[in-house]
Amino acid sequence: MDKQAIIxxxxxxxxxIVVIVGACIILLGSLLAERLCTRQKLxxxxxxxxxxxxxxxxxxxxxFIPSPQTVYGNTFIIDPFALYFKAVIFLTAGLTLLxxxxxxxxxxxxxxxxxxLVLFAVVGMMIMVSxxxxxxxxxxxxxxxxxxxxxxxFRRGHLQSNxxxxxxxxxxxxxxxxxxxxxxxxxxxxxxxxxxxxxxMISKDFSGDAPPDLMxxxxxxxxxxxxxxxxxxxxxxxxxxxxxxxxPTPITAFLSVGSKAAAFAIVLRIFxxxxxxxxxxxxxxxxxxxxxxxxxxxxxxxxxTNIKRMLAYSSIAHAGFALLGVIAAGHEGIASVMxxxxxxxxxxxxFFAIVVMMQRDVDEIKTPNTASAETDLIQGYSGLAxxxxxxxxxxxxxxxxxxxxxxxxxxxxxxxxLVALIQEGYVALSVLxxxxxxxxxxxxxxxxxxxxxxxxxxSFNLSLSPSLRLVLGITxxxxxxxxxxxxxxxxxxxNAVFFNAMALxxxxxx
Numbered sequence: 180m181d182k183q184a185i186i187x188x189x190x191x192x193x194x195x196i197v198v199i200v201g202a203c204i205i206l207l208g209s210l211l212a213e214r215l216c217t218r219q220k221l222x223x224x225x226x227x228x229x230x231x232x233x234x235x236x237x238x239x240x241x242x243f244i245p246s247p248q249t250v251y252g253n254t255f256i257i258d259p260f261a262l263y264f265k266a267v268i269f270l271t272a273g274l275t276l277l278x279x280x281x282x283x284x285x286x287x288x289x290x291x292x293x294x295x296l297v298l299f300a301v302v303g304m305m306i307m308v309s310x311x312x313x314x315x316x317x318x319x320x321x322x323x324x325x326x327x328x329x330x331x332x333f334r335r336g337h338l339q340s341n342x343x344x345x346x347x348x349x350x351x352x353x354x355x356x357x358x359x360x361x362x363x364x365x366x367x368x369x370x371x372x373x374x375x376x377x378x379x380m381i382s383k384d385f386s387g388d389a390p391p392d393l394m395x396x397x398x399x400x401x402x403x404x405x406x407x408x409x410x411x412x413x414x415x416x417x418x419x420x421x422x423x424x425x426x427p428t429p430i431t432a433f434l435s436v437g438s439k440a441a442a443f444a445i446v447l448r449i450f451x452x453x454x455x456x457x458x459x460x461x462x463x464x465x466x467x468x469x470x471x472x473x474x475x476x477x478x479x480x481x482x483x484t485n486i487k488r489m490l491a492y493s494s495i496a497h498a499g500f501a502l503l504g505v506i507a508a509g510h511e512g513i514a515s516v517m518x519x520x521x522x523x524x525x526x527x528x529x530f531f532a533i534v535v536m537m538q539r540d541v542d543e544i545k546t547p548n549t550a551s552a553e554t555d556l557i558q559g560y561s562g563l564a565x566x567x568x569x570x571x572x573x574x575x576x577x578x579x580x581x582x583x584x585x586x587x588x589x590x591x592x593x594x595x596x597l598v599a600l601i602q603e604g605y606v607a608l609s610v611l612x613x614x615x616x617x618x619x620x621x622x623x624x625x626x627x628x629x630x631x632x633x634x635x636x637x638s639f640n641l642s643l644s645p646s647l648r649l650v651l652g653i654t655x656x657x658x659x660x661x662x663x664x665x666x667x668x669x670x671x672x673x674n675a676v677f678f679n680a681m682a683l684x685x686x687x688x689x
Contacts, residue, residue: 183357188250191257194240195305196267202298209291210559222280226646229294233301237269252668253373254312263517263675264308264444268437269522272301274528274650275433278535281644282429288333296333297433300326304441308448313362313372315446320358320409323441324351327434331426343425350408350418358405363396374453381456400459402449403524412498413472423491431487432531435494440520443501447516451508452677458508467508470611472499476617485555486534489622490527493581496619500593503612507599508677515595517672518656522661526580529654533574536641536651537563562635562678570641571630573655578627580658582620588622595669630656 189196205228212221240262242262276297283293303323306325310316328351332344366372369380381395408415423431450461476496483489501523504516537559564571580589593616600609 182557184250184262187212187248188255191229191248191250192255192309194236195302195309197234197236197239198298198302198305201229201235202302203228204297205232206291206295206300213291216683218284221404225291225294226276226280229298230273232298233269233273233276236301237266240265240269249311249530251315254315255306255309255670256311257308257309258677259675260444260448260677261309263672264440264520264547265305267440267521268301268304268308271433271437271440271524271528272297274532274653275429275437277646277650278386278432278528278532279427279429280646282427282535282643285642286334286427288335293330293333294471296326296330299323300330300433300437301583304437307441308444310445310448311374313365313374313377313449316449317359317362320441320445321355323438324355327430327438330430331422331434333427333430337425339425340427341425343422343461347418347422350415354405354408354415356400357408360594361398361401361405364394364401368392368394368398374430374449377594378453378455381454382625395457399454399457400627403461403464406442406446406449407468410439410446410498410502411495412502414466414468416472416475416495419495420488420491424485424487428487428531428535431490432528435531436524436527439494439498440524443516443520446505447513448507448677449534451513455508462506462508465502466608469499469502469506470615472496472502473612473615473619474499477615480619483622484557486557486560486626487492488554489557490534492525493622496615497527497581500596500616502614503600503605503608504596506605506608507596507603507604509599511599511602511671513671513676515599516668517675518595518665518669519592521668521672522580522588522658525654525657525661526577529651530574530581530660532647532650532654533570533577534644536570536647537639557626558629558636561629561633563630563639566635567641568638573651574630575627576655576658578623580662582623583616584620586662588658588665591662591665591669595665613651 205225209221209225212224216224247256277295279293283290294405303319303321303326305494305664306322307316310319316321328344328348331347332340334340342562362372365377369377371377371380404415408418413420423435426434450458454461473496476492476494476499480492483492501516501519504512504519506512507515520638534555560574563574576587580587583589583593593612597609597612600606600612
């Protein structure tokens with residue numbers, strides 16, 4: 180590249196550079212601050228510095244990038260699609276950090292490395308959503324995965340957290356190997372790793388009358404398998420419940436929203452851009468995966484007694500529902516997935532903030548293996564409305580939204596995906612999705628019933644802080660606001676769809 184191209188590339192990736200430099204400064208600064216500050220002051224200082232880095236990075240993303248452009252030899256793209264997902268990632272990371280302050284103090288893990296790892300996870304996800312080359316996407320994916328491996332096991336003195344981290348590392352390594360093998364097969368079949376070149380090669384070589392190359396078929400299968408693991412869909416979902424339960428609660432929230440959003444971004448960009456001509460291979464597979472994922476997540480969540488494991492299976496069910504938008508494809512299908520992930524951010528982070536808040540000392544509702552002071556058992560929410568009606572109402576709001584009950588934002592998240600499906604002729608699939616959503620609503624309403632119709636099992640000792648109140652306020656406003664003006668938010672998602680998706684209208688039905 181010439182000098183001008185290098186400068187242009189640096190400017191285009193300035194937000195990623197800001198986050199990386201900021202992470203290094205915070206890491207070095209935290210070593211000095213640990214000797215000069217109390218634990219509480221250190222926590223506030225680290226949170227403030229990390230939020231400042233995220234704000235600066237967001238500003239660099241949306242102010243200094245006037246128009247879509249590809250840089251670094253057409254391997255990295257800055258377009259409305261990438262900026263949309265970066266906004267989701269920044270907001271998720273910011274809310275996670277605000278949730279973490281009091282939690283980290285109570286767990287005794289106020290360390291600069293925590294905030295640095297969150298920033299490196301953010302950088303990895305930013306690279307994923309801007310990647311226009313399979314190797315760049317893989318590099319970003321592994322960067323965020325390595326950060327999450329450590330964050331999941333950050334409670335080093337807790338056996339459950341250590342077990343979750345070990346399982347995540349082992350299964351994550353296997354999924355990365357599967358994904359990398361799929362990438363190598365794609366390179367072998369097309370001779371390139373750039374998505375634009377892959378799309379042109381497949382379009383040129385693939386004919387609807389001739390069977391596709393076996394290497395391409397295997398490549399699609401392995402690539403889909405690797406990405407399904409990152410999304411948390413069946414059959415590669417087995418890591419989700421254990422990791423969600425063992426990880427620090429704010430990290431569970433971050434993983435359930437940020438990582439899932441980044442994974443869906445690359446699923447949309449790869450399969451609905453580069454591999455559209457091969458939709459006959461992967462569309463039927465995704466239909467089966469979506470239905471089975473919704474069914475397993477919904478039915479298994481019914482029997483859970485641990486709130487974080489229930490939310491894990493809830494996340495699995497939501498991943499299956501979001502995959503329906505991938506099946507619908509086209510401009511409306513992609514926009515519906517993008518809106519779904521934005522709404523999922525507010526309602527899921529919001530309820531995880533409720534979980535963080537529910538810190539109490541009630542011996543009779545703890546199991547012998549409970550390693551922290553937080554109440555993870557669902558029955559611990561019994562009677563919350565009689566003691567703290569305001570917080571119970573917020574929990575009800577988030578639960579109703581997760582269940583898809585109108586007029587909350589969660590209803591419109593599912594509604595627009597169903598509309599996109601029906602427009603493409605998938606009526607039976609839409610009916611099945613509605614039925615499975617009705618099943619999923621039961622385990623959300625069960626918690627509402629406990630809060631409003633049962634007596635408390637002990638005295639509540641809520642863990643509240645100004646930052647946690649701010650998180651609850653932001654997520655509540657987002658959940659209500661999108662529910663009141665869903666059309667405007669959908670239009671923003673539609674405007675951010677990558678332009679190649681315009682050619683996909685008509686879905687994949689013959």
